[in-house]
Amino acid sequence: MSIRRSESAVKSVRPGAVTLDDVAAAAGVSPATVSRCLNNPQSVRTEKRTRIREAVETLNYVPHGAARALASRHTRMLGAVFPSLDSALFGGALEAFQNEVADAGYTVVVAASGYDPERERFHIRNLLESGVEGLLLVGNGRAADVYRLIANTGTPYVLTWISEASGGHPCIGFDNCAAATHLASYLCDLGHRRFAVFSGQTATNDRAVARLEGVRNELQARGLELEPDFVFERPFEAEAGRDAFRLLMARDNPPTALICGSEPLAYGAIFEAHDMGLPVPEQMSIAGFDDMWLAAQLRPSLTTVQTPRIEMGRNAAHYLLARLTGEEVAEPRPLETKLIVRASTGPPPD
Amino acid sequence: MSIRRSESAVKSVRPGAVTLDDVAAAAGVSPATVSRCLNNPQSVRTEKRTRIREAVETLNYVPHGAARALASRHTRMLGAVFPSLDSALFGGALEAFQNEVADAGYTVVVAASGYDPERERFHIRNLLESGVEGLLLVGNGRAADVYRLIANTGTPYVLTWISEASGGHPCIGFDNCAAATHLASYLCDLGHRRFAVFSGQTATNDRAVARLEGVRNELQARGLELEPDFVFERPFEAEAGRDAFRLLMARDNPPTALICGSEPLAYGAIFEAHDMGLPVPEQMSIAGFDDMWLAAQLRPSLTTVQTPRIEMGRNAAHYLLARLTGEEVAEPRPLETKLIVRASTGPPPD
DNA sequence: CTGTTAGCGCCTTCAG
DNA sequence: CTGAAGGCGCTAACAG
Numbered sequence: 001m002s003i004r005r006s007e008s009a010v011k012s013v014r015p016g017a018v019t020l021d022d023v024a025a026a027a028g029v030s031p032a033t034v035s036r037c038l039n040n041p042q043s044v045r046t047e048k049r050t051r052i053r054e055a056v057e058t059l060n061y062v063p064h065g066a067a068r069a070l071a072s073r074h075t076r077m078l079g080a081v082f083p084s085l086d087s088a089l090f091g092g093a094l095e096a097f098q099n100e101v102a103d104a105g106y107t108v109v110v111a112a113s114g115y116d117p118e119r120e121r122f123h124i125r126n127l128l129e130s131g132v133e134g135l136l137l138v139g140n141g142r143a144a145d146v147y148r149l150i151a152n153t154g155t156p157y158v159l160t161w162i163s164e165a166s167g168g169h170p171c172i173g174f175d176n177c178a179a180a181t182h183l184a185s186y187l188c189d190l191g192h193r194r195f196a197v198f199s200g201q202t203a204t205n206d207r208a209v210a211r212l213e214g215v216r217n218e219l220q221a222r223g224l225e226l227e228p229d230f231v232f233e234r235p236f237e238a239e240a241g242r243d244a245f246r247l248l249m250a251r252d253n254p255p256t257a258l259i260c261g262s263e264p265l266a267y268g269a270i271f272e273a274h275d276m277g278l279p280v281p282e283q284m285s286i287a288g289f290d291d292m293w294l295a296a297q298l299r300p301s302l303t304t305v306q307t308p309r310i311e312m313g314r315n316a317a318h319y320l321l322a323r324l325t326g327e328e329v330a331e332p333r334p335l336e337t338k339l340i341v342r343a344s345t346g347p348p349p350d
Numbered sequence: 351m352s353i354r355r356s357e358s359a360v361k362s363v364r365p366g367a368v369t370l371d372d373v374a375a376a377a378g379v380s381p382a383t384v385s386r387c388l389n390n391p392q393s394v395r396t397e398k399r400t401r402i403r404e405a406v407e408t409l410n411y412v413p414h415g416a417a418r419a420l421a422s423r424h425t426r427m428l429g430a431v432f433p434s435l436d437s438a439l440f441g442g443a444l445e446a447f448q449n450e451v452a453d454a455g456y457t458v459v460v461a462a463s464g465y466d467p468e469r470e471r472f473h474i475r476n477l478l479e480s481g482v483e484g485l486l487l488v489g490n491g492r493a494a495d496v497y498r499l500i501a502n503t504g505t506p507y508v509l510t511w512i513s514e515a516s517g518g519h520p521c522i523g524f525d526n527c528a529a530a531t532h533l534a535s536y537l538c539d540l541g542h543r544r545f546a547v548f549s550g551q552t553a554t555n556d557r558a559v560a561r562l563e564g565v566r567n568e569l570q571a572r573g574l575e576l577e578p579d580f581v582f583e584r585p586f587e588a589e590a591g592r593d594a595f596r597l598l599m600a601r602d603n604p605p606t607a608l609i610c611g612s613e614p615l616a617y618g619a620i621f622e623a624h625d626m627g628l629p630v631p632e633q634m635s636i637a638g639f640d641d642m643w644l645a646a647q648l649r650p651s652l653t654t655v656q657t658p659r660i661e662m663g664r665n666a667a668h669y670l671l672a673r674l675t676g677e678e679v680a681e682p683r684p685l686e687t688k689l690i691v692r693a694s695t696g697p698p699p700d
Numbered sequence: 701c702t703g704t705t706a707g708c709g710c711c712t713t714c715a716g
Numbered sequence: 717c718t719g720a721a722g723g724c725g726c727t728a729a730c731a732g
Contacts, residue, residue, distance in 0.1 A: 017503065019725055030703045035727055045701060060502045065481040066419035067725030070708045075416060077459070077480060085435070086442040095435040095462050102461060102473065107480045109427070110460045111452060112445050123452065130427060130457045131415040152410045153367065238647055271647050294644070297588055297621050369709060380719045385711055395717065417709030420724045 018059045026055035038063065069131060078320055079109045079132030081123050083139075083205075087236075087264075088292055089309060090138070093160065096313030097136060104321050106133075115204045121146050128153050134320035136313075140165035141206040156323040160312045161207055163334035172315045172332045176207045179305045179337040180214025180259070183287055186339060187257045188222050192285060192348050194255035195219060196230035198244050198265040208233075211261045211289065230255055234265060241268020249276065256284060256348035263288040263295060266302055270344060281346035291340055300343035308335045368409045376405035388413065419481060427457045428670055429482030431473050433465045433555075437586075437614075438642055439659060440488070443510065446663030447486060454671050456483075465554045471496050478503050484670035486663075490515035491556040506673040510662045511557055513684035522665045522682045526557045529655045529687040530564025530609070533637055536653075536689060537607045538572050542635060542698050544605035545569060546580035548594050548615040558583075561611045561639065580605055584615060591618020599626065606634060606698035613638040613645060616652055620694060631696035641690055650693035658685045 020038075024031040029048055037044045037052045044052070055061070069075040078101050082090040098108045109132055111123035120137075124146060127135060135150065135157035147169070150157055159165050161173045187195070197215055200208030212231070219226050229251060234240035241264060248254055260266035266288030273280045280286055280300050288295060291306035315332065322329045370388075374381040379398055387394045387402045394402070405411070419425040428451050432440040448458045459482055461473035470487075474496060477485065485500065485507035497519070500507055509515050511523045537545070547565055550558030562581070569576050579601060584590035591614060598604055610616035616638030623630045630636055630650050638645060641656035665682065672679045 017725095020727095021725080031726080032704080032728085033702060036702085039727080043701075048702090060499070062475075062499075062503050063479050064420075064725050065479050066416045066425060067708090068727075069416035070414075070420050070710090071725075071727040073708070073727090075480075085445040085448070086438045088436045088438070088441075091438075091441040092436040094460075098435070098460065098462055102476070105476075107459055107476055108461065109457055110444075110448065111458065112448055125412075126452070126455075126457055129413050129415050130425075149410070149412075153412055238643055267644075267647070274649065293588055297617070299624065367709095370711095371709080381710080382712080382719060383717085386718085389711080393717075398718090414709050417724095418711075420726090421709075421711040423711095423724075 017064070018061050019064070020061070023052065023055045023059055023061050026059060027052045075131040075133055076105060077107045077109050077130070077132045078134045078136070078317070079111075079124075079127035079130075080136040081111045081113055081120055081127070081138070083113055083115045085110070085112045089262075089290060093309045093313035093316075096310045097317045098313075100314050100317035101321070104317075106321070115201065117142055117204060121149075125149060128155060133324055134158075136160060136316045136320070139206045140167075140169065140171075141204060156320055158316050158319050158332075160316050162210070170319065170331065172312055172319055172335070174308060174335045174337045176210035177214035177217070179289075179307075180211040180261075181218045182214075182337075182339055183259060183289075183305055184215045184218035186341070187259070187285060187287065187345065188218065188224070190257075190285065190345065190347050192255075192257035193224055194230075194253075194257070195224070195226055196232070196248050196255040196258045197226065197261065198232050198234055198241060198258065198269065199261040200236060201233050208261050215259055227255075236262040236264050238264045238268035238271065241265035242272040243268075245269040245272040246276075249278070254284075257345070258284060258286045260286070260288045263290045263292050263302070263304060266304070266344075267294060267298065270298060270300070270302065280344055283349055285345040285348070287345050295340070296342070298344075303342045303345040304340050306338040306340050308337070311335055367414070368411050369414070370411070373402065373405045373409055373411050376409060377402045425481040425483055426455060427459050427480070427482045428484045428486070428667070429459045429461075429474075429477035429480075430486040431461045431463055431470055431477065432488055433463055435460070435462045439612075439640060443659045443663035443666075446660045447667045448663075450664050450667035451671070454667075456671070465551065467492055467554060471499075475499060478505060483674055484508075486510060486666045486670070489556045490517075490519065490521075491554060506670055508666050508669050508682075510666050512560070520669065520681065522662055522669055522685070524658060524685045524687045526560035527564035527567070529639075529657075529689075530561040530611075531568045532564075532687075532689055533609060533639075533655055534565045534568035536691070537609070537635060537637065537695065538568065538574070540607075540635065540695065540697050542605075542607035543574055544580075544603075544607070545574070545576055546582070546598050546605040546608045547576065547611065548582050548584055548591060548608065548619065549611040550586060551583050558611050565609055577605075586612040586614050588614045588618035588621065591615035592622040593618075595619040595622040596626075599628070604634075607695070608634060608636045610636070610638045613640045613642050613652070613654060616654070616694075617644060617648065620648060620650070620652065630694055633699055635695040635698070637695055645690070646692070648694075653692045653695040654690050656688040656690050658687070661685055 020034050021031050024034045113120035137159050138161045159169050159171045162171050163173050163175045199212050202209045232244040269286050288302050288304040291304045295302040295304045370384050371381050374384045463470035487509050488511045509519050509521045512521050513523050513525045549562050552559045582594040584594050619636050638652050638654040641654045645652040645654045
């Protein structure tokens, strides 16, 4: 994360670039008229408009974003910092976000934090400096000074993947705790009484914390308990799910149901169970979180909680864009999750 | 893709933002000194440096990127346009690219084209306007005028996922044709003589074209032929792989080996074969392309071509950054691919 | 509808 | 090592 700025200056990025003045000269109008023509064509007489358009064409004029931004006080850029980008989870949200934002003539500056608060802060600062007019973040796991930094620039922001952050931050997401509770409740109803959880890293992932809490709440409400020995914190990878599953099954008196805080962990558990010859769900029910495409294709197919990742990306874009046009924007309501019951869960073995 | 620019102006993005002049006043030095202190601390006496740093802290000064870019002619932004972002394929490359770029103090502007040349052109133009100093693109499937547009701004660019584009564009990638040939050769050596290919859409994906050509070349060299009926162009989704596989197996005298131009298509084929009760590889060998994590976890595990997506992202970053510092950069050499033989391929049934 | 006039906030010579 | 001065390319009032 060390910044090595290039030692010395470099030849200008756009050496003899053609400017708006060049276009004006070529079209025989004033620079101001060209500017208008570019930003609000209707306000320019048709004849001049076509002349200007021709000049733009022949000169291959490309407006200078920084100059435009400086004068207009609009960068037309939105920023997004995701924990990671190498899966369809945040990738899907990013793609949806980008698509919406592009339709409004905005551009997306993106960064990946790797679930590291320090890197997230670094990136947020960079995005703010580069002038993003709005910011999409994931979750609420960051220090107060980061919010102060954002507030200081007056940049609108939105927290995705959660539905209510203490401190009154605008959120576009779902209730992780409730979703986990719902899943646990379903499993309890099936008759399970001993549970394991494969969780994300609670130290840097408040969604993981909430999901774990949701499970605990439900168990407690039923007079059950989640044994510390049966909770595994792991990175969100199938391989990690396999490892954890192996450890879990080596314990005395293993549980009959496993709740995974993310889908790759559940995939790994199912794969490992398969390799161990342990029948799912007959000997062990396994459930996940997110409902990626693989969940429905696996055998057994995975019971999981459907999570609105596309919707979050899209709605976050709409929210930020609305804030930028000065609209009064209502506090977004939590998005729905849906329990998708498939073949990987069933009654416990008698 | 219609642009609806917000009707009317909006209150300034950074209303009463603190400027470099404010910092200068607070620190009792000239603006120029503050600027130096920010960009080249060594050139300022230690005492003033600390005074300036304090002022920056207490005032919560955040530099104004657009102003800096306009004056210095450096936006410190790089652009990237990928076909899609909702999988670990391009997502992995993006993440690697972003990480490298961030280490150099740069920021990444990203867009997804959805494999649509028009949208790609639109996004490339937008990125150039927003001032990216370099551009990562995928493949070579675009009209000449897009390259002219880029050339006109003098922006360095690099084409990833391919190793040589006609027209002498700098490329950082691998030889899709050779990789496919290699894979086909391996299957021929196993004794297969009748092949099917599940390909990407050749109209908008030059990597898919090259892979198809690679297979054709090898077959031809062996005196074999790829029946047009056995070539399916599909979007890169498992579901599409399932569909195509069902169609394929409904044909008279189906092939004994299937080569998939992307891994999701291969996953789908394997899932469908499983559901049909068709043993893989005994009755049908199936191979893919990319070696994502699932390839090794599937049963049967997938024979596939490992593709350097992380390396491409990272190298593209290094290449562009080097070009920006004015270094003479050698034409990058093609990256390696590797045939990973697993359990989904074997000799044809007698 | 169009041209003129001032900057936007910062960097970067150039003197000192 | 530091300050003063000019301008990067464009937009946004303001007149006309």
